Amino acid sequence: MSDPIISSSEITPKHLYLTRRDFIKAAGAAAAGLALAACGLAPAGKTAAPAAATPQITPAGEAPNSFEEITHYNNYYEFTTDKEEVAGLAKSFATSPWQVEVSGLVNRPGKFSVADLVKRYPPEERIYRLRCVETWSMVIPWLGFPLARLLKDVEPASDARYVRFETIYKPDEMPGQKQSFYPWPYQEGLRLDEAMHDLTLLATGLYGGELPAQSGGGIRLVVPWKYGFKSIKAIVKIELTAEQPATLWNSIAPDEYGFYANVNPQVDHPRWSQSMEHRIGEPGRRETLLFNGYAEQVAHLYDGMDLRVNF
Numbered sequence: 001m002s003d004p005i006i007s008s009s010e011i012t013p014k015h016l017y018l019t020r021r022d023f024i025k026a027a028g029a030a031a032a033g034l035a036l037a038a039c040g041l042a043p044a045g046k047t048a049a050p051a052a053a054t055p056q057i058t059p060a061g062e063a064p065n066s067f068e069e070i071t072h073y074n075n076y077y078e079f080t081t082d083k084e085e086v087a088g089l090a091k092s093f094a095t096s097p098w099q100v101e102v103s104g105l106v107n108r109p110g111k112f113s114v115a116d117l118v119k120r121y122p123p124e125e126r127i128y129r130l131r132c133v134e135t136w137s138m139v140i141p142w143l144g145f146p147l148a149r150l151l152k153d154v155e156p157a158s159d160a161r162y163v164r165f166e167t168i169y170k171p172d173e174m175p176g177q178k179q180s181f182y183p184w185p186y187q188e189g190l191r192l193d194e195a196m197h198d199l200t201l202l203a204t205g206l207y208g209g210e211l212p213a214q215s216g217g218g219i220r221l222v223v224p225w226k227y228g229f230k231s232i233k234a235i236v237k238i239e240l241t242a243e244q245p246a247t248l249w250n251s252i253a254p255d256e257y258g259f260y261a262n263v264n265p266q267v268d269h270p271r272w273s274q275s276m277e278h279r280i281g282e283p284g285r286r287e288t289l290l291f292n293g294y295a296e297q298v299a300h301l302y303d304g305m306d307l308r309v310n311f
């Protein structure tokens with residue numbers, strides 16, 4: 001895997017991760033060490049001695065957000081629209097056992113348990129930026145497997161062009177689903193080539209452990225170059241279709257939330273600018289990156305498309 005993927009390596013238990021502050025210090029120390037070495041001034045016997053818990057200093061140099069931040073600042077309207085209340089309301093939501101049905105235009109449809117999927121496709125760690133359309137962002141160390149692996153195994157039929165995803169519907173356990181304003185269940189969609197891209201992940205874990213309910217457990221989608229609302233949580237259905245599927249946000253507000261929803265600093269939301277973002281845990285704001293920093297890997301998917309029309 002090359003650059004802008006914030007890099008992945010072996011699974012690191014969450015207590016071994018440095019906090020953002022530690023990371024920034026460690027990265028600074030590493031950079032200082034490099035500078036000294038380059039000048040031939042590295043103190044004898046101290047060259048490149050790795051720290052006990054080696055931080056994941058990634059090409060993008062971005063520290064993961066803390067487990068606490070990732071699991072206590074969530075968008076999950078099935079529970080509540082209050083980001084800081086999701087974790088509490090999702091506490092008793094059962095994420096295991098969990099089943100996903102794959103149907104539609106495939107030669108080998110089936111029902112799969114997450115336990116079986118994890119055996120079949122051993123999860124890898126992927127540290128991705130997540131950029132919400134509301135302009136906040138995080139860096140999250142997911143565990144998961146490429147959606148492409150599952151799709152290849154179910155054998156898309158020749159007329160399959162899109163993939164549709166659906167969230168579980170359980171209003172007795174998800175109080176937000178009792179609000180009829182939203183057309184539950186949450187649904188999302190991707191073009192088949194987007195779904196087959198190696199960056200597109202089905203996540204089953206976080207920080208080396210299970211995927212907490214508030215983060216989308218049993219299983220959720222992660223499409224790191226698109227606004228966060230495309231990364232649908234608690235998936236129970238994956239359907240291959242010939243036509244572009246309806247999506248929840250697009251059906252509520254088609255002028256504000258497109259089907260593509262690629263992160264793009266040049267294409268503003270009708271009610272706010274998308275040029276800057278706030279990384280949770282960081283003072284100030286930073287520039288938003290085209291395709292959330294994954295342009296090198298995904299820009300070709302949109303060759304010849306007008307990204308303002310297909311927003």
Ligand SMILES: Nc1nc2c(c(=O)[nH]1)N[C@H]1C(S)=C(S)[C@@H](COP(=O)(O)O)O[C@H]1N2
Binds near residue numbers: 076077230231
């Ligand atoms: N089912 C479902 N999936 C969802 C949402 C939701 O409300 N329901 N919110 C989306 C939005 S807007 C974002 S930004 C991300 C947030 O993921 P996180 O809470 O794990 O950071 O989940 C997305 N997936």
Ligand SMILES: [Mo]
Binds near residue numbers: 227
């Ligand atoms: Mo979002």
